[in-house]
Amino acid sequence: MAGPKTTLWELEPHTRAKHDLLRRYLGGWFPVLSAYNGRIVFLDGFAGPGAYDNGEPGSPLIALDTLLKHAYFPKMRCEFLFFFCEADANRFDSLQGLIEAYKAEHAPWPSNVKVEAVNSPFAQTATDLLSYIGTQKSKLAPTFAFVDPFGFSGLPMKLLSDLLSFDRCELFVNYMVNFVNRFAGAGNVDHHLTELFGTDEYKEAAALQGKDRQQFLHDLYQRQLSDVCGLTYVQSFAMINRTGNIGYYLFHGTRDIKGVELMKDAMWKVDPGGGFTFSDRLAGQDVLFTEDDVDVSPLRTALLQKFAGRTVGITRLEEFTLINTPYRKTHLRKPVLGPLEKEGLIEVARPGRSGFPTGTRVAFLNP
Numbered sequence: 001m002a003g004p005k006t007t008l009w010e011l012e013p014h015t016r017a018k019h020d021l022l023r024r025y026l027g028g029w030f031p032v033l034s035a036y037n038g039r040i041v042f043l044d045g046f047a048g049p050g051a052y053d054n055g056e057p058g059s060p061l062i063a064l065d066t067l068l069k070h071a072y073f074p075k076m077r078c079e080f081l082f083f084f085c086e087a088d089a090n091r092f093d094s095l096q097g098l099i100e101a102y103k104a105e106h107a108p109w110p111s112n113v114k115v116e117a118v119n120s121p122f123a124q125t126a127t128d129l130l131s132y133i134g135t136q137k138s139k140l141a142p143t144f145a146f147v148d149p150f151g152f153s154g155l156p157m158k159l160l161s162d163l164l165s166f167d168r169c170e171l172f173v174n175y176m177v178n179f180v181n182r183f184a185g186a187g188n189v190d191h192h193l194t195e196l197f198g199t200d201e202y203k204e205a206a207a208l209q210g211k212d213r214q215q216f217l218h219d220l221y222q223r224q225l226s227d228v229c230g231l232t233y234v235q236s237f238a239m240i241n242r243t244g245n246i247g248y249y250l251f252h253g254t255r256d257i258k259g260v261e262l263m264k265d266a267m268w269k270v271d272p273g274g275g276f277t278f279s280d281r282l283a284g285q286d287v288l289f290t291e292d293d294v295d296v297s298p299l300r301t302a303l304l305q306k307f308a309g310r311t312v313g314i315t316r317l318e319e320f321t322l323i324n325t326p327y328r329k330t331h332l333r334k335p336v337l338g339p340l341e342k343e344g345l346i347e348v349a350r351p352g353r354s355g356f357p358t359g360t361r362v363a364f365l366n367p
C-alpha cells in the first residue's frame with residue numbers, strides 16, 4: 001500500500017514541514033523531560049532509510065541532531081535512548097550506515113546517548129519491548145513515539161494503547177486519511193482497518209461523502225486515540241497535497257498540558273496562519289501571515305462567551321486557550337486581554353503594576 005519502491009526517495013515539501021514540526025517539538029521536549037527523568041526514549045516506529053534523494057536527513061538523524069546540537073545538551077544529565085525500527089532490509093542498511101557515519105562525525109560519542117536500530121516491523125518490535133518490560137516488572141521510561149508509516153497497515157490501536165499506557169508516553173502519528181478514505185468501503189482490507197481503529201465503526205463512513213466522510217474518519221481516529229489510548233489531549237495538523245486535498249493528518253497525543261503547549265508552538269511556527277494546515281502548493285512561497293497579522297477575534301469571542309460574569313485566574317485562561325481553541329498562550333495576554341481591559345470588558349486584579357503575571361485574576365463583566 002503506497003510508498004516508493006526505491007530505497008531513498010525525494011523529499012517533498014509536506015515532509016519537510018513534518019520534519020520541521022518534529023525538530024521544533026523535540027527541541028522543547030528533550031530539555032523538559034530530561035530535567036525530571038533518569039532516562040527518556042525517542043522511538044521511531046517507521047524510521048525510513050535515514051536520508052532523502054538529495055542527502056536531506058530523515059527523521060532518525062533529525063532527532064539525534066536536535067539533541068546533540070541543543071544549546072542545553074551539555075547540561076542534560078539523563079540517558080537518551082533512540083530506538084529505530086525499519087522493516088525494509090535495504091532501507092535498514094542505509095539507515096545503519098548513516099547512523100554510523102553520524103556517530104563517527106560526532107566522536108567521541110556522548111556516553112549518555114544510546115542508539116538502537118532494528119530491522120523488523122514496528123508491531124513486532126513494540127510487542128517484544130512490551131513483553132520484555134512485563135517480564136522485568138519495570139516501566140517504560142517517558143517515551144516520544146513517532147509513528148510514520150506509508151499506509152495504514154501494521155499500526156494496531158491496541159498496540160499503541162499498550163505502549164502509551166505508561167505515564168509520560170506520548171505519540172506523534174501520521175494518519176494516512178486519504179488511503180483510509182479510499183479503502184474504508186472497499187471491504188478487502190477490513191482487518192487492517194479494524195486493527196488501525198480498534199473498532200469497526202469506520203464502516204459507517206460508507207454512508208457519507210466528501211468532506212463529511214473525511215471529517216468522520218478524522219474524528220473517529222481522534223476519539224479512539226483519546227478513549228482507547230487514554231491520551232488526554234489529542235491535536236491534529238492537516239497536510240494538504242498538490243491537488244488541494246488533505247493527504248494525511250499528523251496527530252499528537254499527550255497527557256501533559258506542557259506537551260500541548262510545545263506542539264502548538266511548533267504548529268504555529270510551521271503554519272503561522274494558525275489553520276493547522278500546511279499546503280504543498282504554498283511551499284516555496286512567502287508565508288501568508290505573520291504572527292502580527294493573526295486574527296485573534298475568535299479567541300476573544302470564545303473567552304467572553306465562556307467566562308461571562310465570572311472571575312478566573314490567568315492560569316485557567318491559559319489552559320482554556322491551549323485546550324479549547326487553536327491559539328497559543330502568546331495570543332492571550334497582549335493581543336486579547338490588553339484590549340479587553342482598555343475597553344472595560346474585564347477588570348483585572350494583578351500582583352504587580354502591569355501585565356498579566358501569575359496570580360492575576362480576571363473578572364469578565366456581564367454583557
Ligand SMILES: C[S@@+](CC[C@H](N)C(=O)[O-])C[C@H]1O[C@@H](n2cnc3c(N)ncnc32)[C@H](O)[C@@H]1O
Binds near residue numbers: 057086088148150153
Ligand atoms: C514514511 S517512511 C518513514 C520516513 C521517516 N520517518 C522520515 O521522516 O524520514 C515509512 C518507512 O516505514 C518502513 N516500513 C514499512 N512497513 C513497516 C513496518 N511494518 N514496520 C517498520 N517499518 C516499516 C518503510 O520501508 C519506510 O521506510
